[in-house]
Structure formats: C-alpha cells, structure tokens
Amino acid sequence: AAEPWPENAALYQQLKEDQILLSDNASSLAVQAFLQMCNLPIRVICRANAEYMSPSGKVPFIHVGNQVVSELGPIVQFVKAKGHSLSDGLDEVQKAEMKAYMELVNNMLLTAELYLQWCDDVTVEEITHPRYGSPYPWPLNRILSYQKQWEVRRKMKAIGWAGKTLEQVLEDVDQCCHALSQRLGTQPYFFNKQPTELDALVFGHLFTILTTQLITDELSEKVKNYSNLTAFCRRIEQQYFEGQERDSAAIAARSSKRSLLR
C-alpha cells in the first residue's frame, strides 16, 4: 500500500436529480458499492460537466489524492495498488470466472441500457434528450444530446446491435439475468460469503434498472422475474447503503421525478 486512503476522496457523476441517465447511474452505483464494500469512504459530488472532466470521457471517476481514475475496471486496479482488494481470496479459476461474468454484464446489460436510452426513439424523445442536456441553455442542450446519440448509434452499428429490435434486446437482458440468477443460486454473494467487484457491478446495474422508471416497465419486469436477484439487491442495499439515508431517499426521489416527467 503506497499512501493511505485520504479523507477527501471524491466521486464525480452527473446531476442526480435531473441529468444522469440509466447507464451512467448504474456505473456510478457500482463504483460506490465497490468502495463501500472495501470500507473506503468517498463523497459523491454531482457536476453537470462530469463527463467532460473524466479522463476517459466516461463517468464515474474518482479523485483521490492527486490522481484521477475513471471506470470500474481501472478503479478496482487502483484500489488494489493501494492494498485493498476484494478478490484476493479467489483461486485462478474463480478469478477467470469473475472476469468472464463482469464482461457478460458489460457486454449485455450495459449495452442493452445504452440501446434503450439512445436507440429506442420513444425513450430518446421523452426521457433522454430532456435529461441529458438539462443543465445547458437552448440550443446547446439539443446539440450535445444529438452528438452523443450519434456517437452511441455508431458504436451500436459497429458491434451489430443496430439491427436489433427492442424485443430482441429485452430477450438478451432476460438471458443475461437468467445466467446471473443461475450463477448466484441461493448463495448470498456470487463467490462464497464475501462480496467481490462482480457483486458490486451486478448490484449497480440491477438496482438501477429496478428503481428507475422508464416509459414502460418491461426492463425492470425482466429483472423482477428472478427473485434471488431482487433479494440480492435488497440485501446489498441494506448492508452497505443504509447508513446513507440520503442516497436511497435520493434514488427514490429521482424515480418519482422521472414519473412526473412522463
């Protein structure tokens, strides 16, 4: 461990109430869960331009001492270099499995969230465009959100998701949740009794999907079909987030605000 974890470590994300989108919120919650599991205190700071401040263009990013690290993968490695790790007790085959499942979540769940937010026209019109550019005046808000939409659609086309319909995307989400549910089984966490970064990542995505209100409830219905996954989310929320009443209350407030937007 090089230096100890400083007191004023901060995590930056977009504005929680009005601006942040489903996928970014999921990633941010995953990082927060991971840091909570490592017992490393962190303050969450909301800034409208968080995406531009980040070194890789993706949120969330953490500012620790004089270093800035973004995205869960590099943050896990950074925390490991400081001497804290959740996956040290795993053997080689389990580590391979953990990495594989993390890629599954990124590949299917995150991409499905991005698809829903940026390629499904109804959601784009009613939720994404108003939220994404909300801190900025017209016409900047429209320009920024069209630019981001164009970028995401290019990426979807390159990986072959542009041709998919919403039903197919929801099918993929269902398949992914089925796989996660099978792997979790009746255990409290994915690997033995200790949580790992995989648990943080899965929690971040599933909890966000369950508590965010979109045009339809189809996405959250897919997750609710698997009771062990919903129990898993509730368990982690109670264990790691109940000290922060503000957080869960804010999440509830945000989801009610989304319903007002409809």
Add this chain to the structure above:
Amino acid sequence: MAAPMELSCWGGDWGLPSLHPESLTVMAYAKFSGAPLTVNTVNKSWRTPKGDLPVLVSEDIVISQPAKILNFLRKQKYNADYDLSAKQGADTLAYIALLEEKLRPALLHTFWIEAENYCSVTKPWFASRIAFPLSLYLPGKMSREALNRILLTKGGPPLYSLTEVEAQIYRDAKECLNLLSKRLGTSQFFFGDTPTTLDAFVFGFLAPIYKVCFPRVHLQEHLKQLPNLCRFCDDILTCYFRLTVSSHSPAGQDTADANLQKLTQLVNKESNLIEKMDDSLRKSPQHPPRKLTTLKLAAGGEESSPMSRLSP
C-alpha cells in the same frame, strides 16, 4: 428435423476447415451436436451472399449470425449442451462474452489491420475466393469495418493513437488466453469429456490464431506457450474434422510422433500377449488382418483406446 440444412461459409486453409471464426464456430457446433449440415464454401460464383457469413439456409428460413444459427440448431433438437447444468450454461454465456470483448479485437487486428498480415495473407486469400469485381472491394470493406469496430469500442481517450490501442488490445487478448488456459486446466473440453457450445466458440476463435501462418505472429507465439489450448485445438481438428495435424509446428509433430510411437508399441504389446494366450487364433486367418487394422486405426486417431480396437 428432416429438412436439409445448408451452411454457406468461408473456406479453409492451413489445415483448418475455415479461416473465419464465426464459420468455424458453427461448423464445430454442428459436428459436436451431430447436425447434418451440407457445407458450401464460398467460391468465385456470383451467388455468394452479400456480406455476413456464415449463413444457414433451411427450406425457407435464412439465418445469419452464429448465436442465432446455434439457437436454430438447438430448436431442431441438435443440442450439444444437453448434459450441462444450469450454472454451466450461465458460465458458457459469461465466457463467450469474455471472448467477444477481449479476444475478438485482437483477432480482427491480426487478420485485417496489421499491414503486413493484411497485404500478404488475408487480402489475397479472401480476394481469391470472391468473384471478380467484388474481390477488389469486399476485402477492403471488411478491413475498414474491422478498424471501425476496434476504434469505436476500444479507442476512446486516454488512448489517442492506434499504436496505444493496439498495445491495449493485445494485452487484453493475452490475458484472455491465460484465463482460458487456467479454466481449461488439464481436462479435455471445458465442461468434462463432451464438447459443448463454449468449446465451439473457443475453437472458432483460437484455431485461426493457432494455425494461420502470418508474417507478424506475436499472438500466435503467446498461444503456443499455452500447451493445453494448443492440444484442445488439435484434438478437435483430428477427432471432429478428421484433418491431420499438419506439421506447421515441429514441436507438435514431435509430440504427435512420440504419442503415435507409444500407442503403436502398446498395441503391439497387447496383440503379442493375446497371441501367446490363444493358440487357436494364431492359426486362424483372421489374425494378420486384425493386426493390420489395429495399426491403421492407431495411425488415424490418438484418442482411440487399444483395447476396443482389438476385440473383433
């Protein structure tokens, strides 16, 4: 189930049934599950489909992506995953995601973007398999698509130049190969003794890296340092595709020769033992042909057990 199924895909070379990872995956799965597919390799005729191979045509249904083709085969009751538990099925999905995310970019780069490889091997090979005017355009288009895909998925900041992106994707690919090797360990296939969907996907990705002779080969060298993955590819090629393991790797040929020698010695010892124990058989005319058959079969497949071959 009785409907004839035709698969159109890219052909093969260097001892492989196909050079294209997705085509290889589908062909391997068909062999594992016993699905009767007629395979049409793309040649210079004008009837080649417009882009995405492999394509499965069964009566009126046309299916194009490997995952969908495999689903279709499963629905037709050709299921290689029959014995898997639910958790193993979940593991399959996870490892396939790992392959897609970490190994595919490096594979695309080795084939389509690395300048020496592309100009001297990939482009001439694909161009020779496509009809004339299209052969001038299609390989270039596939190369541009590959570059696009890599830059869009891996090329964001803080990696600003193509060389940094390349370094990152090869690092990821090597890590992925190491993880696969650890997961495979010493077993024959990923889930026990019978091959499944995951084996088909891993084979589809690994075999081109392993076998195709490129000028720039650092990924292939890394793969060759993982002997259990090399053995995995060779086993599938010899057992399921009946192709001989050609001597592109002298070390592989040596071990094949050594194994062959050992097996032949074992078979000879067994047959001598039975000869001694059974006088009447020595006189019978069956004996010499039986000896010949055992040796021939031993030359055909390393996995055959001598005992089963000896019983008439």
